[in-house]
Amino acid sequence: MPVNATYEYQLAEKEYQEASSISDKLKALQKMHAKVPKHKSSEKLVQWIKEKIKKYKGLAQKEKSTKKGSSFLSVKKEGAARVSIIGPTNTGKSTLLSRLTNAKPLISEVEFTTKFPEIGMMDYEGIKIQIVEIPAIIKKYNGTKHGLFFMSIIRESDLMVITLNKKDELELIKKELKSNDINKRFIIYDGDVETLKKDIWNNLGLIKVYTKQPGKSKDFPPIAMNRGSTIRDLGFEVHKDFVKKFDYARIWGASAKHDGSRVGLNHKLSDDDVVEFHTK
Ligand SMILES: Nc1nc2c(ncn2[C@@H]2O[C@H](COP(=O)(O)OP(=O)(O)O)[C@@H](O)[C@H]2O)c(=O)[nH]1
Ligand SMILES: [Mg+2]
Structure with a gap:
């Protein structure tokens, strides 16, 4: 990251890192090129972006010519x-x-x-x-x-x-x-x-979380979530009403202070946590 990189540049860089297709990578690189501060201290970075753009243009070109013949795969x-x-x-x-x-x-x-x-x-x-x-x-x-x-x-x-x-x-x-x-x-x-x-x-950066209903044992199968996910994220995953009408949740597992702790929407989940939603 160069000195004085703008917020827009950082966004473009994030987009590049997260892009998975050749065309999305290329689009993000072009944004990075447009947003990168152009001064002495960022010369190397500008050069790096240019080289990547060239590389992805080459890949995009090749992809175009093979895609027709391979898309059935x-x-x-x-x-x-x-x-x-x-x-x-x-x-x-x-x-x-x-x-x-x-x-x-x-x-x-x-x-x-x-x-x-x-x-x-x-x-x-x-x-x-x-x-x-x-x-x-x-x-x-x-x-x-x-x-x-x-x-x-x-x-x-x-x-x-x-x-x-x-x-x-x-x-x-x-x-x-x-x-x-x-x-x-x-x-x-x-x-x-x-x-x-x-x-x-x-190595997947995921955690698995179980839901449960009051007085019952945990549901199976668990739900896969990104590491760092919160009760809110889980709520959206399970049922929107759980977030809209949220009162509190009870939690068991590594992230719980004690078995059945009451937590709010911002509580961060751990692998193998068990969550019970309570709505208003
Ligand atoms: N080198 C190696 N060969 C294995 C292994 N497991 C099975 N084989 C044998 O290696 C040959 C090729 O196996 P295969 O699974 O078709 O390999 P692939 O070409 O990489 O998909 C077969 O004769 C297998 O029985 C393994 O862990 N390592
Ligand atoms: Mg094989």
């Missing part, structure tokens, strides 16, 4: 988050997908068995998380028939799980991601599925 986002499994061929991606989810992808020692994304839903203590196996990453992936499209699925995911046979294969993966400007949190799978599931959950 679109994957609809479902569940509380999306995680992509990526790696070179024959590194156990399909095997992992079948262990994390109910999906039954073709598993084979034949290289490049998975030609299209394979999708499954992982259940994490009642929260559904979409897992997408991306066809094997190879050198110059963007030059392959659907490579750029598969990269857009990775771009729109919240986390990557990387499978490798040898450690040095990570360089190839990083290089291909970098040429798509994908700089995303990742976990390297080490063969332990149960630990991986927990690691996935812990």
Whole structure:
């Protein structure tokens, strides 16, 4: 952030960080370019923005030419988050997908068995998380028939799980991601599925919260919320009236002073909290 960056610039930068599609990234970069203070101390930043714009224009151009041929492969986002499994061929991606989810992808020692994304839903203590196996990453992936499209699925995911046979294969993966400007949190799978599931959950920036009715035990399944969410956010998620007619809530769990503490709309939730809404 340069000295004297305006509020508008900061907004544009935030927009850039949060954008997931190539066109949204490009739009945000152009706003950043328009709003960035142009003086000596921001020269480097202006240069950086210009380079990014150039990169995204290139990606947008390529995307345009491949989109028509690949759009039948679109994957609809479902569940509380999306995680992509990526790696070179024959590194156990399909095997992992079948262990994390109910999906039954073709598993084979034949290289490049998975030609299209394979999708499954992982259940994490009642929260559904979409897992997408991306066809094997190879050198110059963007030059392959659907490579750029598969990269857009990775771009729109919240986390990557990387499978490798040898450690040095990570360089190839990083290089291909970098040429798509994908700089995303990742976990390297080490063969332990149960630990991986927990690691996935812990890296998504989410918490799960249970609602309950007075005198009853907690409802299942829980609700996935962003970390830092409040009772108000949960209320909107469950039923608008809970916020409109809110009187107070009772809470159990890590964020509660004691079991069944009374809290207001601004109370911040913790993972595994149980909340009972009381309306007027
Ligand atoms: N390297 C490796 N191979 C595995 C693993 N799990 C299964 N395999 C075997 O490796 C081959 C390729 O597995 P697959 O899951 O289809 O790999 P993919 O090409 O990355 O999707 C199959 O013969 C599997 O039985 C694993 O964790 N690591
Ligand atoms: Mg596969």
